[in-house]
Amino acid sequence: MKHTLIGLSVTASMMTSVALAEDADANSFRDGFLSGDVTWEDVEARAKQEGTVNLYYWGGSDPINIWMDQIVATDLAKLGVTLNPVRITGTKDAIDLVLAEKGSGKGLGEGSVDAIWLNGENFATLKRQDALFGAFADKMPNSQFIEWNADDPRSLLNLRDFGVETGAAEAPWSGEQYVCAINTARVDKSKAPATFAELKTYLEANPGKFTYVKPPHYIGNTFVQAALYAHNPDGNGAEPFQASIDEIGAEEFARLITPGIEFLKEIEPLLLGAQSGNARYPEDNAALDGMFLNGEVDFNCKFGLYAVATGLNNGTYPEGAEAFVFPEGNMIKNKNYLAIPSNAPNPAAAMIMANYMTSVEAQTSKLKFTGMPPGVDPWKLEEAQVEALTEASPGLVGVTQAELDANTAPDTNATLVDVIEATWLEYIERDSSDDIPTIVGRAVENLK
Amino acid sequence: MTPHKTKELARHRKERIWMWVQLLPVLAVLTVLFGGALVLAVMQSLGFAPWFGVNTFPDFSFFRALWGEWSFWYSLALTLYYAIVSTLIALVFGTLLALAMVRMFPGKSLYKYLYKLPLMIPYTVGIALAVIMLGNGGMVSRLMAFVGLIGDPSEFPQILKTHYGWGIIAVYVWKQTPFVTLTLYAVLLGVGRETEEAAAILGANKRQIFFQVTMPQILPGIISSTLIIFAFNIGAFEAPFILGGGYPDTLPVIAWRYFNDADYSLQLQGMATVVSIALIAGVILYSYLAIYRGYERRIGRS
Numbered sequence: 161m162k163h164t165l166i167g168l169s170v171t172a173s174m175m176t177s178v179a180l181a182e183d184a185d186a187n188s189f190r191d192g193f194l195s196g197d198v199t200w201e202d203v204e205a206r207a208k209q210e211g212t213v214n215l216y217y218w219g220g221s222d223p224i225n226i227w228m229d230q231i232v233a234t235d236l237a238k239l240g241v242t243l244n245p246v247r248i249t250g251t252k253d254a255i256d257l258v259l260a261e262k263g264s265g266k267g268l269g270e271g272s273v274d275a276i277w278l279n280g281e282n283f284a285t286l287k288r289q290d291a292l293f294g295a296f297a298d299k300m301p302n303s304q305f306i307e308w309n310a311d312d313p314r315s316l317l318n319l320r321d322f323g324v325e326t327g328a329a330e331a332p333w334s335g336e337q338y339v340c341a342i343n344t345a346r347v348d349k350s351k352a353p354a355t356f357a358e359l360k361t362y363l364e365a366n367p368g369k370f371t372y373v374k375p376p377h378y379i380g381n382t383f384v385q386a387a388l389y390a391h392n393p394d395g396n397g398a399e400p401f402q403a404s405i406d407e408i409g410a411e412e413f414a415r416l417i418t419p420g421i422e423f424l425k426e427i428e429p430l431l432l433g434a435q436s437g438n439a440r441y442p443e444d445n446a447a448l449d450g451m452f453l454n455g456e457v458d459f460n461c462k463f464g465l466y467a468v469a470t471g472l473n474n475g476t477y478p479e480g481a482e483a484f485v486f487p488e489g490n491m492i493k494n495k496n497y498l499a500i501p502s503n504a505p506n507p508a509a510a511m512i513m514a515n516y517m518t519s520v521e522a523q524t525s526k527l528k529f530t531g532m533p534p535g536v537d538p539w540k541l542e543e544a545q546v547e548a549l550t551e552a553s554p555g556l557v558g559v560t561q562a563e564l565d566a567n568t569a570p571d572t573n574a575t576l577v578d579v580i581e582a583t584w585l586e587y588i589e590r591d592s593s594d595d596i597p598t599i600v601g602r603a604v605e606n607l608k
Numbered sequence: 609m610t611p612h613k614t615k616e617l618a619r620h621r622k623e624r625i626w627m628w629v630q631l632l633p634v635l636a637v638l639t640v641l642f643g644g645a646l647v648l649a650v651m652q653s654l655g656f657a658p659w660f661g662v663n664t665f666p667d668f669s670f671f672r673a674l675w676g677e678w679s680f681w682y683s684l685a686l687t688l689y690y691a692i693v694s695t696l697i698a699l700v701f702g703t704l705l706a707l708a709m710v711r712m713f714p715g716k717s718l719y720k721y722l723y724k725l726p727l728m729i730p731y732t733v734g735i736a737l738a739v740i741m742l743g744n745g746g747m748v749s750r751l752m753a754f755v756g757l758i759g760d761p762s763e764f765p766q767i768l769k770t771h772y773g774w775g776i777i778a779v780y781v782w783k784q785t786p787f788v789t790l791t792l793y794a795v796l797l798g799v800g801r802e803t804e805e806a807a808a809i810l811g812a813n814k815r816q817i818f819f820q821v822t823m824p825q826i827l828p829g830i831i832s833s834t835l836i837i838f839a840f841n842i843g844a845f846e847a848p849f850i851l852g853g854g855y856p857d858t859l860p861v862i863a864w865r866y867f868n869d870a871d872y873s874l875q876l877q878g879m880a881t882v883v884s885i886a887l888i889a890g891v892i893l894y895s896y897l898a899i900y901r902g903y904e905r906r907i908g909r910s
Binding site: 250252263374376433436437438439440441450451453454455456589590606 | 659679744745760761762766769770771853854855868869873
């Protein structure tokens with residue numbers, strides 16, 4: 161018995177020392193890289209040793225999956241890195257995995273997620289849990305295509321993700337804007353609503369011809385956020401929504417969102433399905449696309465600068481679909497990013513992948529294959545590179561870039577999004593009899 | 609002790625050991641996987657989750673919060689409604705089909721394979737079929753719009769995604785009717801037709817034959833098959849999630865929504881929902897069996 165125990169403890173201590181040794185190697189690589197001692201050549205060499213990169217991303221889009229398998233995998237193989245695309249149904253799954261592995265003591269070099277395609281709340285969660293690799297994004301060669309200068313107001317989307325400072329712990333990969341499409345075969349474009357009040361008037365005349373994705377899905381959240389901006393009682397739109405909930409306070413926040421939430425409550429009886437009982441909120445944008453294609457609804461709002469052109473191309477949008485400006489001045493724009501978690505098994509390979517993804521070449525082929533707008537900033541590019549991107553773009557249908565730029569609004573601070581979600585679920589879905597300040601207060605308390 | 613007796617005892621012991629060897633695999637799965645999960649679920653629903661930084665065991669507040677809301681009882685009613693109605697419809701259809709199957713008719717050998725088809729197709733495929741056929745953008749609605757019966761597909765009456773649950777019930781019935789038939793058909797084949805023929809010769813009419821001769825004989829099959837499909841229906845998630853009418857959802861969907869929330873502490877509320885489902889299903893199934901056993905004892909079968 162004694163012998164077995166001794167044997168066990170020896171094995172255990174040997175295993176921990178091996179683990180520590182691996183850990184130390186990866187950790188010294190990270191510290192060296194972040195302090196600038198490790199050159200990019202060293203990263204490339206280490207990436208070849210690591211060999212694989214496990215990229216976790218939402219796998220619900222065929223064009224993206226095909227682009228990953230055919231273009232990205234081939235190009236990365238040339239750099240000596242094998243792409244292992246892990247397609248997940250929700251980004252939260254990858255966050256859960258990272259945090260679970262971190263909780264079980266797996267450090268750098270020992271986890272299973274090398275990089276995640278994410279933004280907003282998911283990045284905020286990783287940052288809050290201290291589960292990020294570190295400031296890598298401004299140290300890659302291709303970071304020259306991204307505006308990092310805080311003096312330039314255009315850098316905001318690279319420095320802040322849903323109001324949370326990115327700290328260069330994630331690399332901008334794609335930029336998106338919340339755009340609504342109208343089915344001109346059913347509605348004359350001159351009758352397209354431009355404000356929420358006009359939307360309500362339209363729905364009173366045509367009940368049931370609109371709905372939005374159900375929060376807590378982020379596409380639904382964004383619609384709710386735009387409504388809150390537009391109904392901001394102070395009239396300064398998105399401005400107060402950039403601060404965190406701790407800075408604003410529950411009471412003040414309840415005051416800010418009350419008119420918007422009340423508006424959403426008012427239009428609920430005018431939404432799809434409400435005439436025959438209960439309003440139907442689709443679970444995701446695929447479901448909403450289906451309703452739009454079938455003529456069940458006349459409008460389709462989602463993140464998709466080029467969604468109309470792409471949708472017309474692959475038949476997921478009805479003929480006659482066109483984008484239009486809605487809501488005026490509050491078309492939320494954000495970026496999405498590639499982040500490396502603190503327990504990435506192959507951090508060097510992950511950085512090689514992120515650097516490749518921010519290259520003009522990859523951005524161009526991504527735009528061409530998937531219709532995802534570039535995440536690099538055009539004013540940092542050479543003229544020929546901008547031209548290549550313009551050429552690859554599926555094009556805007558029904559709106560001009562100038563109109564979109566003129567109506568841009570920033571996204572909401574990630575800490576507020578959680579409160580907005582909880583309030584929507586409680587006040588609109590569950591028909592709570594409590595008033596909005598009580599619900600907001602409770603949500604803020606629960607999320608602490 | 610005679611040598612003969614010792615041998616006998618040894619044989620007994622061997623048989624007993626062999627019996628345990630046979631029981632062990634299933635027993636291990638039941639106690640470790642199922643029992644362990646159940647114990648963990650109950651503990652979590654009572655506030656034991658140190659891995660989320662929550663440990664208030666024993667704490668009944670999750671159950672109190674859940675049961676104190678009217679929407680929980682509405683959801684429970686919906687869950688039971690879908691489960692009971694589809695079980696009853698599947699039972700009636702399945703019995704009729706089984707009774708027909710014991711008779712001879714042309715094409716029977718082909719039909720015997722055909723009716724089992726839904727058994728081999730997964731539920732999710734059945735759900736997808738329902739969406740493709742019965743949805744507001746489905747084949748039927750487009751066909752009707754094409755022929756001109758309705759102006760456009762969206763005017764088609766809503767079958768799916770309502771709280772009446774026609775879509776859910778349709779999928780359950782489609783999938784479970786063959787199951788009931790399969791069970792009852794096997795029982796009917798075992799029973800044979802002699803008793804029915806005897807009753808007919810003695811002057812019983814068709815109704816009397818079914819209710820007084822056939823039915824008591826196939827009752828064990830009816831009980832076991834309805835027990836199984838009801839237990840499935842009450843805990844099933846996919847059909848009500850995809851085909852249901854949204855809030856208030858059925859209990860399994862509510863549990864899923866809690867688990868999927870960004871707020872981790874809501875997982876305990878989800879566990880309380882899961883434990884509630886297990887409790888309710890357990891009580892219903894146990895009383896159903898108890899009533900049936902009582903009936904069997906009364907008629908002298910044990």
